[in-house]
Amino acid sequence: NSIPKVQKAAVIAKTGEKVQIKDDHPVKQPDQLKPGxxxxxxxxxxxxxxDLHASLGDWPIPPSVPLVGGHEGVGEVVAIGKNTMGSPVKVGDRVGIKWVAYSCLNCxxxxxxxxxxxxxxxxxxxTTDGTFQQYVQSWVNIVTPIPEGISSEAAAxxxxxGVTVYRALKQAGTVPNDWVALPGAGGGLGHLAVQYAKVMGLRVIAIDGGEEKRRLCMDMLGADAWIDFTETKDIVSEVKRITGGRGANAAVVTAASSGGYTQAVDYLREGGTLMAVGxxxxxQLNASxxxxxxxNICIRGSYVGNRQDAIEAVNIAASGRVKVHYTSKPLKELERVYEDLGKGKIAGRVVLTM
Amino acid sequence: NSIPKVQKAAVIAKTGEKVQIKDDHPVKQPDQLKPGxxxxxxxxxxxxxxDLHASLGDWPIPPSVPLVGGHEGVGEVVAIGKNTMGSPVKVGDRVGIKWVAYSCLNCxxxxxxxxxxxxxxxxxxxTTDGTFQQYVQSWVNIVTPIPEGISSEAAAxxxxxGVTVYRALKQAGTVPNDWVALPGAGGGLGHLAVQYAKVMGLRVIAIDGGEEKRRLCMDMLGADAWIDFTETKDIVSEVKRITGGRGANAAVVTAASSGGYTQAVDYLREGGTLMAVGxxxxxQLNASxxxxxxxNICIRGSYVGNRQDAIEAVNIAASGRVKVHYTSKPLKELERVYEDLGKGKIAGRVVLTM
Amino acid sequence: NSIPKVQKAAVIAKTGEKVQIKDDHPVKQPDQLKPGxxxxxxxxxxxxxxDLHASLGDWPIPPSVPLVGGHEGVGEVVAIGKNTMGSPVKVGDRVGIKWVAYSCLNCxxxxxxxxxxxxxxxxxxxTTDGTFQQYVQSWVNIVTPIPEGISSEAAAxxxxxGVTVYRALKQAGTVPNDWVALPGAGGGLGHLAVQYAKVMGLRVIAIDGGEEKRRLCMDMLGADAWIDFTETKDIVSEVKRITGGRGANAAVVTAASSGGYTQAVDYLREGGTLMAVGxxxxxQLNASxxxxxxxNICIRGSYVGNRQDAIEAVNIAASGRVKVHYTSKPLKELERVYEDLGKGKIAGRVVLTM
Amino acid sequence: NSIPKVQKAAVIAKTGEKVQIKDDHPVKQPDQLKPGxxxxxxxxxxxxxxDLHASLGDWPIPPSVPLVGGHEGVGEVVAIGKNTMGSPVKVGDRVGIKWVAYSCLNCxxxxxxxxxxxxxxxxxxxTTDGTFQQYVQSWVNIVTPIPEGISSEAAAxxxxxGVTVYRALKQAGTVPNDWVALPGAGGGLGHLAVQYAKVMGLRVIAIDGGEEKRRLCMDMLGADAWIDFTETKDIVSEVKRITGGRGANAAVVTAASSGGYTQAVDYLREGGTLMAVGxxxxxQLNASxxxxxxxNICIRGSYVGNRQDAIEAVNIAASGRVKVHYTSKPLKELERVYEDLGKGKIAGRVVLTM
Ligand SMILES: [Zn+2]
Ligand SMILES: [Zn+2]
Ligand SMILES: [Zn+2]
Ligand SMILES: [Zn+2]
Ligand SMILES: [Zn+2]
Ligand SMILES: [Zn+2]
Ligand SMILES: [Zn+2]
Ligand SMILES: [Zn+2]
Structure with a gap:
């Protein structure tokens, strides 16, 4: 239970440079923790x-460097800052770290x-050191309590x-039995979106490429229809055909390029909602x-989620209705994982062990 | 009370051609009216x-030709088709014709x-003959009853x-005292938007050009802040300055070009709503x-309004809280009005008399 | 295909009197149908x-008599009134008759x-003759089209x-995984509510009495928790225990007495919704x-549903996710069915064949 | 700027007993303040x-005694607990104390x-000492910042x-020009409700008794219609008459007795909302x-408001569109104010000076 002075960590010294795996990165000590x-x-x-954007520094908002990346970690509270009032967690609790590390709860x-x-x-x-290290400093009001019934790897x-697609689906204004189109359905976000959509009673059109992803979406996750973009010339027409000519009621678009947005405005039904989460x-949003x-299309940006979204998404997964498909690797392989991510070679999620 | 066989009408023979003002355009006779x-x-x-788009034929959806244009008319019911059941209007009622001439009420x-x-x-x-004629055929379920307290010209x-901006404002998700930015605030849609926004308790940033429009927006319509785009270099910064650094809560964008959308995403506050009505x-929607x-910006397309929106918008105007600024011209000057519209030379609305 | 002059029908001559089963009740003939x-x-x-209330005449709004009761029928369109414009159904279509026989679509x-x-x-x-007869007059705009994949008995x-509980659940403001309490879960409305709630991803607390209903709710319909009101002294405490001390997020109350409402306000979580449908x-609503x-409890009255609600509820059932548990009887046993209903002796629904 | 050891305070030793005005009540000292x-x-x-309920102890939830009552105070921050992190207020800021003194921001x-x-x-x-004293201990995250443009008396x-009626109106689901009925319109809550409703563009039916209140509601606050309950036999019919036969769209009911609720369900339009705030x-809610x-009536309980509601309500008042009608009295007259409140003899609000 004693907290070491140094630890393993993956450090970015400067954006654009390679990640360095260190063994002697300092651990913030309990007496250095501020209240909260x-x-x-x-x-x-x-x-x-x-994480790849953080490492490349290619977003319009610059990351702080040097930086320990990572924003989806699960572990155990080992210390709480002195003079912390009314903490909702205690030492020994299992908690999660998400993208929003801290928010003031006041603005x-x-x-x-x-x-x-x-x-x-x-x-x-x-903008603050993340989860690519053995010990991370966080805030008692912001960490997500992790219930029984879900592994740390899945919760991460x-x-x-999970939170991102869950919140997007929750805000899409659908009713049960509505059709939702999920481009990238076989990927890290997509395969969770298929499952959350099914929990909500939606009918899912999974859009992705290749037999392996088809089998994942249709046979394992229960999507209602499949479009293979590597084979289907006209995705808009195919979505319309599947939905009886009327178009999908909603879409959750994670695409990195404009095309996915243009297309979604075309295959959505009148009054439909395009949830933008990528x-x-x-x-640019090159829709007409x-x-x-x-x-009457609504294009709604939805950016990760708040504490309540996180708790809801985790609780649904812990109930067994949403399963994460992931591959486990050691932290030291992070650089290779980045390479594969950059090339789109990762199926499902990668989870690193410490 | 007798219905003539022929009438004055402005006819487009083919898209792209000039409007012809005719004196002998046929009037649909009462015994030709179908049930409803x-x-x-x-x-x-x-x-x-x-109307200009109809005449030019430059929209992605083609108009029917030959065509009598016009979609904002007010007049009196003079005949109802035989075998019409349960009509909500009767001969003699004052009613309005709007863009949606007919909807099935069933799909x-x-x-x-x-x-x-x-x-x-x-x-x-x-897609059906409109209001640039003395007599127009319509549907009893769809015409808008016009209450006392508003002139036919204003109601038109x-x-x-009015309906377009009213519905957009109603769907913008604001609470009273929120800031709404209205680019084009001094124009036909904009000057009504300023007034509906004030009825809802919003604070209005009127954006337009020139002293005359400033006076209209600020002195006559009660906008809370003014930005002259001919003088202000950085509209985004100016909106932020006016709103205490935080950005507008909503914007109603009528712009014909992409720039207004890009800009609005920038000057809106987080969680804000961009109502797109142009x-x-x-x-293209060239926002980031x-x-x-x-x-977490919501870009919501809002296209005219339904029957209830029309009744609400007209009733608010009839209560005296929204006034239309318009110029009256005879029908035969339509071609010149088109020219002025195309050049952006029209202030407020133009209403044609028969 | 020829339409007879007379038919079997169950007629109430005066409220409070017994139902008479007739063989010679007149059938409205096709040439008597008005447009629509x-x-x-x-x-x-x-x-x-x-139907029992109609027969007893004990509601604050009096029924029209003499009356043919019944408001959940399914059959085939055999004639449409002359001069009907734009009918969404045609002769031969399978359609349903619901409580709202006609609405003007205009007010x-x-x-x-x-x-x-x-x-x-x-x-x-x-207020208009219903479905306890072989031929019923209806309106083309109001009948509910019945899709493939569901029997007429189930659709009825x-x-x-189904529509009543579906709409109530849709308006209850829940998110997936929320707890909904369903008093009367094993009854005609309740057993459908359990299933629609599961389609929406809710967790269901089924409240009813007896082993047969427990088995129906838990084993066949998939409720998450069971409270037997014949055995549980304190239902409020039991709901709180099941929900981790916090109370249910929503309840759909069909009860005929005040007690169910008082209780629901007590076992609901803060911010919860009580959907009142009985x-x-x-x-009286004797809640505190x-x-x-x-x-911050919301008590929301929800009365049957509109055309869209009906179509949604039927389509979900046709997808196989909601199954109706009913008993078939001939029309002539209606009086006995009323007796059993009055005594609370009916499990599931009763469907009469013609 | 030095903080005294003792102060004036109005103390309730035991519920049901008289309030004691003390001169030597202890002041919590800065070094006794905990973080936050x-x-x-x-x-x-x-x-x-x-406050009267607190003093009488007649609510279902018991107050803590001995108690300093009061929950609508405005003053200046004079000290902040050591080790407080990220305080949104600083010493010298003008802030308000409201009913919710503390909430964890975490549950x-x-x-x-x-x-x-x-x-x-x-x-x-x-449950914690309130504002009937010169110095009150509060929490930096919960106090309401008071902007320029409003006096401390009005803000209190x-x-x-103000917050209570503002939030209720905000949640009533109205659109501009809808009719809202306000029983008790001339009272402490009611006179603010009239004004917030007008800010939102609603039409107000003020219901209260006597010429003085009529003049306040109609002439000073701009209500659209007046019903004097001391003269009008049938309030339900009168509300319907005013609203063209259709009933009010919403009502905010502050009444202490069941009658106001029963009545509101009757005079509300179908689909209307009854906001319950008393x-x-x-x-008991003795509605049918x-x-x-x-x-399809929605009866929605709405209990004071959260921090954001408070800020919105105060900001609208500070903009000059909502004015508080109050009478100033010294703290020592509290007991007499209670007597008058109990007898319903107070017009507007009473504000005590220290
Ligand atoms: Zn991430
Ligand atoms: Zn914050
Ligand atoms: Zn137009
Ligand atoms: Zn239609
Ligand atoms: Zn029924
Ligand atoms: Zn109607
Ligand atoms: Zn109070
Ligand atoms: Zn809390």
Whole structure:
């Protein structure tokens, strides 16, 4: 139970440079924790496209460097800062670290529940050190309690990919039996989106490429229809055909390019909702203004989730209705994982063990 | 009370050609009306950008030709088709004709209240003959009853421009005292938007150009802040300055070009709503995907309004809280009005008398 | 295909009197149909508590007599009135008759989608002759199209009990995984509510009495928890225990007495919703004002459903995810069914064959 | 700027006993403040029916005694507890104390924005000492910042009566021009409700008794219609007459007795909303279940407001559009104010000076 002075960590010295795996990265000590802070010994951490952006520094908002990346970790509280009042967690609790590392709970956006847009937000593995290390400093009010019934590895992926698609689906304004189109359905976010959509009683059109992903979406996750973009020339027509000519009621678009947005406005039904959740460095929303207006389409940006979204997403997964498909690797292989992510070679999620 | 066989009408023979003002255009006779149809003798009709698109044929959806344009008319019911059951209007009632001339009230979109997207919709002055004539055929279930307390000229403008901005504001998810940005605030749609926004208790940032429009927006309509785009270099910064650094809560964008959308995503507060109501022939929604997602911005297309929206918008105007600024011209000057519209030379609305 | 002059029908001559089963009740002939009307040859009809109220005349709103009751029928369109324009159904289509027999689609409530509260509403088997006959006159715009994949018997029950609980659940403001309490879960409405709630991803607390109903709710329908009111002294405490001390997020209360409402306000979580769907002749909402306010409870009356609700509820059932448990009886046993209903002796729904 | 050891305070030793005005009540000293706590020197405090309930101990939830009552105070921050992190206020700021003295910002209800129902809530002047003293201990995250443009006296009343009616109106689901009925329109809550309703563009039916209140509501506050309950036999019919036969769209009911609720269900339009905000010790919601369901009425409890509601309500008042009508009295007259409140003799609000 004693906390070491140094630890393993994956450090980015400068954006654009390679990640360095260190053995002697300092651990913040319990007596260095301020009121409201806590220290978490991590079991594991997910890896996500966002980490790649942090490492490349290609987003419009710059990361702080040097930086320990990572923002989907699960572990155990090992210390809480002195003079912390009314902590909802205690030493020994299993908790999760998500993208929003800290929000003030006080500014306008926090008061409205949009903690992701807190005026004083800290972002794990981006503006504050994240989960690619054995011990991470966090805040007692912000960590996500992890219930029984879910492994730390699964919970880690839910805390970012799961929360993101769950909140997007929750805000899509659907009723049960509505059709939702999920481009990238076989990927890290997509395979969770298929499952959350089924929990909500939606009918799912899984859009992705290849027989392996078809089998995942249709046979294992229960999607209602499949479109293989490598074989289908006209995705818009195919979505319309599947939905009896009327188009999908909603879509959750994670695409990094403009095309996915243009297409979704076309295959959505009048009055439909396009939930935009991807964060590409530069792409524009190249949808037609005419058809967005004429069809009463709502294009709604949805950025990760707040504490309540995280708890809801984790609890649903812990009930057994959403399963994470992930591959386990050691932390030291992070650089190779980045390479594979950059090339789109990762199926499901990658979770690193410490 | 007798209905003539012929009438004055402005006819487009082919898209792209000039409008012809005729004196001998046939009037649909009462015994030609089908069940559910009615004939309305018009007092006046508004002219709108949409009419220009109909005449040019530059929208992605082609108009029917030959065509009598016009979709904002007010007049009196003079006949109702035989075998019409349960008509909500009777001969002698003052009623309005709006863009949605007919919706079936039965298809999925109609059942959900999105009559504008009816599978069998007919559009006044676009796919069915409109209000640039003395007598127009319409449908008893769809005409808008016009209450006391508003002139036919004012009601005509409310039926298109008014309904459009009223519905957009109603769907913008604001609470009283929120800031709404209105680019084009001094124009046909904009000057009504300022007033509806004030009725809802919003604070208005009027954005437009020139002293005359400033005086209209600020002194006559009660906008809370003014930005002259001909003088202000950085509209985004100016909106932020006015709103205490935080950005507007909502914007109603009528712009024909992409720039207004890009800008709005930038000057909106996190969680803000961009109501898109303009129908430019070709422009794209060139907003940043990154910031739409990151700021949780909702870009919501809103296309005219349904029957209930029209009644609400007209009733608010009839209560005296929204006044239409319009210029009256005779029908025969329509061609010149089109020219001025195309050049952006029209202030407020133009209403044609028969 | 020829339409007879007379038919079998169950007629109430005066409220409070016994139902008479006739063989020579007149059939409205095709040439007697007005524009917009249609004639439906029924396959079957459900029986519902409302029919008992119609027969007893104990509701605050009196039924029209003499009356043919019944408001959950399914059959085939055999004639459509001359001069009917734009009918969404044609002769030969399978359609359903629900409680709202006719709504004008034009008044304020209809325009807002609250067709149940139409100013000119006609109620099947209450203010217009209903489905306890072989041929019923209806309206083309109002009948519910019945898709493949569901039997007429099952569809009949969905059209009243199913629509009622589906709409109530849809309006309860829940998110997936929320707890909903369903008093009367094993009954006609309740057993459908359990299933619709599961489709929406909710966790269900089934409240009813006896081993047979426990088995139905838990083993066949998949409820998550069971409370037997014949054995459990303190239902409020039991709901709280099941929900980890916090109370249910929503309840759908069909009870005929005040007690169910008082209790629900007590076992609901703060911010919870009580959907009230029962229509007892005289009972009062005897909930505590203090706790309704203090706990931010929403008590929402929800009365059957509109056309869209009916189509959604039927489509979900046709997808196989909601199954109706019913008993078939011949029309002539209606009087005995009323007796059993009055004594609470009916399990599931009763469907009469013609 | 030095903080005294003792102060004036109005203390309730035991519920049901008289209030004692003391000169030597201890002041919590800066070094006794825990992290997150602050000390506020009050300018003034409102008096409210709730204080009377605290003093009588007649609510279902018992107050803590001995107790300093009061929960609508405005003053200046004079000290902040050591080790407080990220305080949104600083010494010298003008802030308000409202009914919710403390909420944890962490539990389920807090995460959902229902801070009033926090699992660890502290209530000013009820479960923690309130504003009937010169110095009150509070929490930096919970105090309401008071902007320029509003007096401390006015802000005090807005913080309880204003927030309560503002939130209720905000949640009533109205659109501009809808009719809202306000029983008790001339009272402490009612006169603010009239004004907030007008800010939202609603049409107001003010219901109260006597010429003085009529003049206040109609001539000073701009209500659209007046019903004097001392003269009008049938309030339900009168509301219907005023609204063209259709009934009010919403009502905000503050009544202490069941009658106001029963009546509102009757005079509301189908689909209307009854916002319940009063907290009577014992009364029941004696509305008809039949008509609540049949008319699709929503009865929604709304209990004070959260931090964001408070800021919105105060900011609207500070913009000059809502004015508080109050009478100033010294703290020592509290006992007499209670007597007058109990007899319903107070017009507007009473604000006590220190
Ligand atoms: Zn991530
Ligand atoms: Zn914040
Ligand atoms: Zn127009
Ligand atoms: Zn339609
Ligand atoms: Zn029924
Ligand atoms: Zn109607
Ligand atoms: Zn109060
Ligand atoms: Zn809390």
């Amino acid at each position: 802070e806590c220290l978490v010994r991590l079991h594991c951490t997910g890896v996500c496209h966002t 306008e956006q926090c008061r409205k529940g949009l903690e992701q847009n807190c005026a004083d937000v800290k972002l794990s593995g981006y 992926s839910v805390l970012c990919a 964060l590409p460095a530069k792409a 203004i005419f058809f967005t207006v004429f069809k | 149809e009615c004939l309305v003798r018009l007092h006046c009709t508004g002219v709108c950008h949409t 999925e979109q109609c059942r959900k209240g999105l009559e504008q997207n009816c599978a069998d919709v007919k559009l006044s002055g676009y 403008s409310v039926l298109c421009a 129908l430019p022939a070709k422009a 995907i990154f910031f739409t997602v990151f700021k | 009307e249609c004639l439906v040859r029924l396959h079957c009809t459900g029986v519902c508590h409302t 304020e409530q209809c325009r807002k989608g609250l067709e149940q509260n139409c100013a000119d509403v006609k109620l099947s088997g209450y 029950s969905v059209l009243c009990a 229509l007892p002749a005289k009972a 004002i203090f706790f309704t306010v203090f706990k | 706590e602050c000390l506020v020197r009050l300018h003034c405090t409102g008096v409210c029916h709730t 389920e209800q807090c995460r959902k924005g229902l801070e009033q129902n926090c699992a660890d809530v502290k209530l000013s002047g009820y 009343s807005v913080l309880c009566a 907290l009577p010790a014992k009364a 279940i039949f008509f609540t369901v049949f008319k």
